[in-house]
Amino acid sequence: MAVKPIVLEKFLELSVDHPVLDVRSPAEYAHAHIPGAYSLPLFNDEERKVVGTAYKQESREQAIKIGLDYFGPKMRRMVEVAEGILSQQGKSASTPNPQTSNILLVHCWRGGMRSAGVAWLLDLYGFEVYTLVGGYKSFRHFVVETFTRQWSMKVLGGYTGSGKTAILEKIERLGDSVIDLEKLAFHKGSAFGHLGQPEQPSQEMFENKLAIELNNLSGKGGGENSAIPQPFWVEDESWRIGNILVPQPFYKQMRSAPCYFLDIPFSERLQYIVKDYGKADRENLISAVLRIQKRLGGLETKTAINCLVENDIEGAFSILLKYYDKWYLKGLYSREPGCPPVVNVPANSVDPVRNSQLLLNTMN
Template sequence: MPIEQIDIENFLRLSNESPILDVRSPGEFSHAHIPGAVSLPLFTDEQRKIIGTAYKQQSRQIAVKMGLEYFSERMKLIPEEVEEICKSRQKAKLNGQLKSVSILLHCWRGGMRSGAVAWLLNLYGFKVYTLKGGYKAFRKWALAQFENEYKLNILGGYTGSGKTMLLQEMKKVGNLVIDLEKLANHKGSAFGSLGEEDQPTQEMFENLFATELYKAVESGKDIMTNGEHYTKNSSEIWLEDESRHIGRVGIPNRLWDAMRKSPLYFLDIPFEERLKHVIEIYGRFEKEELEKSILRIQKRLGGLETKKAINFLHENNLHECFSILLKYYDKFYMHSLYKRENLESVLNKISCATVDLNNARTFYNQSA
């Protein structure tokens, strides 16, 4: 079976059935990679550094010889590792023999590393596709996704309105939804990292976001109404109203500008109802973690309000503590809301009495 080199969109389409194997070093992979890829490093970080130094300071030939020496140490192990990867993806074995399996392979530029591993795995019996231009081509493609035009709808509302919960419900009934806070591993406020895994790098966040945009557009071409009376236009992508930065990662400028100009559906929910929801979400965390989060906004919250909030926290008076914080975030969101140049033309208020899943039906009835 010949090794085939394919472009990024065909590469991504095939990834629905076949594993993506990234043969770059562990450090390169850890920094950022194609979403869904599995690390299959040809060289360690140290080996890559040694080869790179030899290439620059000695010669290409010496660097290649070093690479071949390191490669020889990995030749037996790589096919075994790939078999295990395929098994984990439920690529079935038949009578102890692995079925014919296609794999997708790339390195940084589609050069010697992916070429060497592709040769080995093809020799072993895998059908191998390599990515034309490697990860570098993927990055160019990913950044280009943010330059495209999208039909966006933005779900807004004060803190504690249950926006993420509503978006998840909308996704269940067939809407195209991208959960930016899930991609960022952060809920967006000073408390946003609580209970979350470490945030991705900016580059990885962009890779995740770009891939989700692409998937949304592709699925929107084929999606069918599933019978639910509140399923919306399949070409629209729903996002939550966010600040430019979600924790340490930032929404690409072109997309953020587009979000600010898109229709904004504002969940208007009473303060006390939102306060109950916020306490339910954050009240379970340790006081030490909550205090650290409060201190992060001390400068903007003010010394007196910060002191009062922390005192209420240690008195186990979460209602008064979070009431102070929620008033601060309401003011902050209102300021951001009215900075939109075209607010009157994009704002649609949706009134809900409480924070719960029934808001999905209320939302569709009022926004229809």
């Protein structure tokens, strides 16, 4: 056998069924990586720094010699880890195929010496190894290009407390495609959106996850020869979701796509919000209010906090919901020039099952 270099499109196709091994340093992987990839670092962070310094200040040959000193003692362990990953993936596969269970996909930053070294070792041991031409850098080019492609999307609008996330989940179960930006960002969008959520990914990692989600809609590895992407639903979001920014070319398409505004009475949404956040830690809620105090205003901030201190959750969120309604309404009608008019969809209550069907009926 021999190591087979392949382009990104083929690499992503194979990654659906076979493990991807990211041999960059732990810090590089932790910052951002191809979604689903396993970390199998050739060098740790300090070793990478030493090798890189030798490459710049001494010579390529000296850097390789130092790298070999680090690599040698790790060889057996790296092979064993790769075996474990293949075994784990084989057990989790819905339809295991023994004839293809020996395939590994390997990449580093540029498709250079790190991936070449690890791929050589794994090939020598007997795995069928493919390396990514251009490495992770080529994947990042693909990510950026993905957001400039034209996508067919339908935007679900609605004031805070309309249960939009639950509606998207129901719509997806009914068979329509959905891109859940808040799920990818680990944040619900408002000042309270971080409560009960994991730490947000880096901006780069969010973009990687979004690009793969979009790519999956076309069923191929991206590029000019991709299949026509499926239309999908996305929630009407602001440009910023917590600390994450929605990529500008993609966000511009969101602001010009057809928008279906689910219009639910204030009282119904208030009860839904109180139920959702009512059990949250009071100190966390107060901290969230303080983060928006400049826009909320001094008096409203003070009143909302007093309500929280006195355990009047409904009173506090009544103030906050009016604030968010005002800002959302302003954004709703400041969409891209020439975009389709917003379609108003009246609903009596926050009922994801009924409201998802109401939206789909409006489409037909």
